[in-house]
Amino acid sequence: MPVSKRIEVNDLNVYYGDFLAVEGVSMTIEPRTVTAFIGPSGCGKSTFLRTLNRMHEVIPGAHVRGEVLIDGNDLYGPGVDPVLVRRQVGMVFQRPNPFPTMSIADNVLAGVRLNNRRMPKSDADDLVETSLQGANLWNEVKDRLHLPGSSLSGGQQQRLCIARAIAVSPDVLLMDEPCSALDPISTLAIEDLIEELKQEYTIVIVTHNMQQATRVSDKTAFFNIAGTGKPGKLIEYDTTSTIFTNPNVQATEDYVSGKFG
Amino acid sequence: MSNETISRPGTGRPADATTGKAGGRPADRVFLGLSTGSAALIMVILAAVALFLIIRAAPAIAANWTTDPNLSHGTTAGHADFWSYVLPLIWGTLWSSAIALVIGAPIAIGIALFISHYAPRRLAGILGYLVDLLAAVPSVVFGLWGIFVIRPFLLPAEQWLVQHLGWIPLFEGPQSGTGSTMLAGGIVLAVMILPIVTSISREIFLQTPRLHEEAALALGATRWEMIRYAVFPYARSGWSAPSCSGSAGRSGRPWRWR
Ligand SMILES: Nc1ncnc2c1ncn2[C@@H]1O[C@H](COP(=O)(O)OP(=O)(O)OP(=O)(O)O)[C@@H](O)[C@H]1O
Ligand SMILES: [Mg+2]
Numbered sequence: 001m002p003v004s005k006r007i008e009v010n011d012l013n014v015y016y017g018d019f020l021a022v023e024g025v026s027m028t029i030e031p032r033t034v035t036a037f038i039g040p041s042g043c044g045k046s047t048f049l050r051t052l053n054r055m056h057e058v059i060p061g062a063h064v065r066g067e068v069l070i071d072g073n074d075l076y077g078p079g080v081d082p083v084l085v086r087r088q089v090g091m092v093f094q095r096p097n098p099f100p101t102m103s104i105a106d107n108v109l110a111g112v113r114l115n116n117r118r119m120p121k122s123d124a125d126d127l128v129e130t131s132l133q134g135a136n137l138w139n140e141v142k143d144r145l146h147l148p149g150s151s152l153s154g155g156q157q158q159r160l161c162i163a164r165a166i167a168v169s170p171d172v173l174l175m176d177e178p179c180s181a182l183d184p185i186s187t188l189a190i191e192d193l194i195e196e197l198k199q200e201y202t203i204v205i206v207t208h209n210m211q212q213a214t215r216v217s218d219k220t221a222f223f224n225i226a227g228t229g230k231p232g233k234l235i236e237y238d239t240t241s242t243i244f245t246n247p248n249v250q251a252t253e254d255y256v257s258g259k260f261g
Numbered sequence: 262m263s264n265e266t267i268s269r270p271g272t273g274r275p276a277d278a279t280t281g282k283a284g285g286r287p288a289d290r291v292f293l294g295l296s297t298g299s300a301a302l303i304m305v306i307l308a309a310v311a312l313f314l315i316i317r318a319a320p321a322i323a324a325n326w327t328t329d330p331n332l333s334h335g336t337t338a339g340h341a342d343f344w345s346y347v348l349p350l351i352w353g354t355l356w357s358s359a360i361a362l363v364i365g366a367p368i369a370i371g372i373a374l375f376i377s378h379y380a381p382r383r384l385a386g387i388l389g390y391l392v393d394l395l396a397a398v399p400s401v402v403f404g405l406w407g408i409f410v411i412r413p414f415l416l417p418a419e420q421w422l423v424q425h426l427g428w429i430p431l432f433e434g435p436q437s438g439t440g441s442t443m444l445a446g447g448i449v450l451a452v453m454i455l456p457i458v459t460s461i462s463r464e465i466f467l468q469t470p471r472l473h474e475e476a477a478l479a480l481g482a483t484r485w486e487m488i489r490y491a492v493f494p495y496a497r498s499g500w501s502a503p504s505c506s507g508s509a510g511r512s513g514r515p516w517r518w519r
Contacts, residue, residue, distance in 0.1 A: 058478055060382070087481030097476040101494040110490060111480035161476070168480065 005071040005171040005202055006031050007052065012066030013231075014047050014056065021047045023231035025066075027221060034198050036213040036240065037206045039223035039255070044232030045206045046176050048223070052204065053089035053174060054082040070171070087115070090170035094177040096157035098149030098164070105145040107160055108132060111168035127167055135163035136193050155186025162193065166201070173197065175205040179212065191216050210256060214244055222252045353443065360447025365454045372455075373462035378488060389463065396456030407449035415445050462496070469495045 007029040014022040022044035029035050037045040050056040051064050054075065068075040075085055090111075098107045108128045112119065119127070128145065132138040137159040141152070149160055158178060165173060175194075179187040187209075194203060194216045207213050213220055220243040224235045236243060236252045247253045322343045326332040332340075340346040372392065376385045419436055426432040473491035482490055 053479070055475065055479055058475060083481050083483050085481075086479055091479040093472070093475065093479070095472060097470075097472040099473060099476065099490060099494065101497075110477075114480055114482050114486055164480070 007172065007202065007204075008067075008069040008072075009052075010067040010069070012048070012051065012064055012068060014044065014051055014064050015062065016047075016059065017061035020231040022051075022223075023233055025234045027234060027237050029202060029204060029219075031202050032198060032200070033218040034194060034203045034205060034216050036217035036220045037204065037223060038208070038210070038213055038220060039232070039235075040225065041208075042228075042232070043223040043225040045223055047232070049174050049176055049204060049206055050091075052172070053086050053091055055086065055091060057082055087111070087168060088170055089172040089174060090165035090168065092158070092161050092165055092173065092175040092178045095181055096154055096161050098152070098157050098160050100148060100150035102149055103146045104132075104141050104149055104152070104160060107149040108163050108167050110164055115168075131163040131167040132160075134166050134193075134197070135159040136189055137163055153186075155182045155189065158182060158186065158190065159193070162190070162197075166197070170201070172202045172204070175203065177206050177208065180208065187212070210244070214240055220244070222247075222249075222255060224251055224255070353446075356443050357446040357450055360443060361450030361454055364448060365451030366458060368451070369455050369458035370462050372459045373466055374488060374492070376459075377463050377466035378484065378492065389460070392456050392459045395452075396460070400453060403449055403453050407445055411445045411448055412439065412441060415442065415448070419444065465496045466492055 009025055009027050009029075012022070012025045013020060025048060037049060039045055047056060052068060052075075056062040056064070064076065070089070074080070098104075099110060102110065105124075105128045108131050109119075109124055112124075112127065129138060129142075132141060137156060140156060141160075144151075149157065152160060158181070162173075162178070179190050182190065191212060194205065197203060205216065217240045219238065220240045221237040222235045222243060223232050225232045236247055236249045238247070242248075243252060244256050247256065253259075321332070324332060324343070326337060326340050326342050326346070332338075337346060372388070376388050376392075380388060419442060422432045423436045469492045473495065474487055477487040477490040
């Protein structure tokens with residue numbers, strides 16, 4: 001059973017080389033909540049999200065200054081292995097990315113096999129089933145677990161990616177626009193899923209869909225950017241109902257009511 | 262919000278595109294003809310070469326080499342017919358190519374992986390350049406290197422193999438006194454196929470979709486695990502081809518200096 005954790009960010013700056021992409025973000029994300037990141041394109045939502053599991057380090061030159069604590073442990077402390085961080089903080093991407101040549105079952109088990117754990121076959125089968133059930137995909141694929149991951153529809157692939165992410169029992173689940181490539185029905189399926197996953201996981205989701213933010217999230221963070229080349233900033237962070245009905249900052253109000261720009 | 266999108270005026274682009282396409286049709290046809298013609302020409306030339314070789318070689322293939330005055334002495338002396346002369350050569354080519362692949366392909370793939378996924382960008386550029394430079398070395402240089410360096414260098418090792426592992430048919434004596442062995446040939450060939458296999462593998466590795474690499478990394482894969490999960494599966498269809506063509510292109514040549 002995963003232990004969902006509190007995330008605390010203190011005055012975080014994110015750079016791509018010399019370019020300051022995100023400036024001065026501080027926020028606390030409570031365990032077992034869903035937090036939505038909203039804001040205009042290019043304001044650094046993905047960039048900031050990736051710093052929560054050090055995925056930004058995959059990009060040459062990207063680095064941070066500041067502090068990210070997960071249950072009090074500094075993510076960027078000396079001797080912290082980013083590989084281990086990513087095993088605790090899972091991520092689902094904008095475009096579904098199952099391993100195309102691996103079977104559906106192997107995709108689910110991919111993360112577990114990384115830990116070099118030799119699992120008895122029956123345990124592996126159980127894990128495949130519970131993970132796929134957790135991702136609301138089991139009934140659709142239980143008869144073709146041996147087929148390649150690429151044989152599924154886009155929405156199914158995305159749920160497969162979620163199953164793959166939760167199979168390793170992470171503490172936190174990051175989702176970067178997980179529904180933007182999906183039809184409304186798959187989107188609703190994933191929103192329902194997020195609602196369920198919230199019982200066990202701390203979830204952070206980036207979305208451009210205001211309705212989605214209001215439907216799934218407990219708290220919402222609005223990011224904005226003053227102009228091209230300027231760093232993105234966290235403008236307002238509050239309960240979702242406050243952000244959408246009674247925000248404190250004018251820019252937030254303009255953005256959520258569609259009067260932006 | 263959706264009303265706005267719908268009422269946005271059209272730009273008249275589709276009509277332009279249609280007329281543009283209509284105007285381009287004769288040019289399309291000419292180009293299609295040209296490129297199809299060029300492709301066909303390659304096939305025709307290859308077929309012509311094959312035909313020429315077969316026709317000109319037919320008398321030698323058909324002849325009885327023990328009685329034919331042209332073939333019963335000189336380098337072809339002592340062979341009953343064409344096949345008894347040629348089969349060992351074909352066998353040698355295949356054998357040495359296999360050795361070259363076994364030795365060369367893993368090294369080439371290692372170098373390619375280092376360049377594509379481990380080395381910092383500057384170093385990767387320099388290394389890639391060096392490997393391409395290796396491809397520009399004339400094959401006669403490799404041949405001489407094989408004769409004067411690799412052969413004597415391998416002699417003691419081969420002696421050891423025959424002495425201690427001679428009971429394995431592969432290493433059975435008698436040992437070649439000059440060192441002109443399949444192993445020496447295979448090693449020279451391995452170095453010769455290195456550049457082409459490396460550079461093609463590097464190109465394939467670099468094309469691995471970032472999406473799949475990130476999928477592996479986000480699951481907590483180390484770099485090597487990411488390569489196993491994302492890069493190799495993507496490259497698998499591609500890399501057996503460059504290894505083979507690399508050795509095919511090279512294997513005919515070094516035998517000239519034996
Ligand atoms: N790999 C990169 N290298 C350099 N700069 C980058 C890179 N990725 C993003 N940026 C820059 O960082 C800033 C924030 O980008 P980011 O992708 O985080 O925005 P976003 O809020 O996720 O936008 P969107 O809503 O379109 O996904 C942008 O100015 C972008 O140009
Ligand atoms: Mg983004």
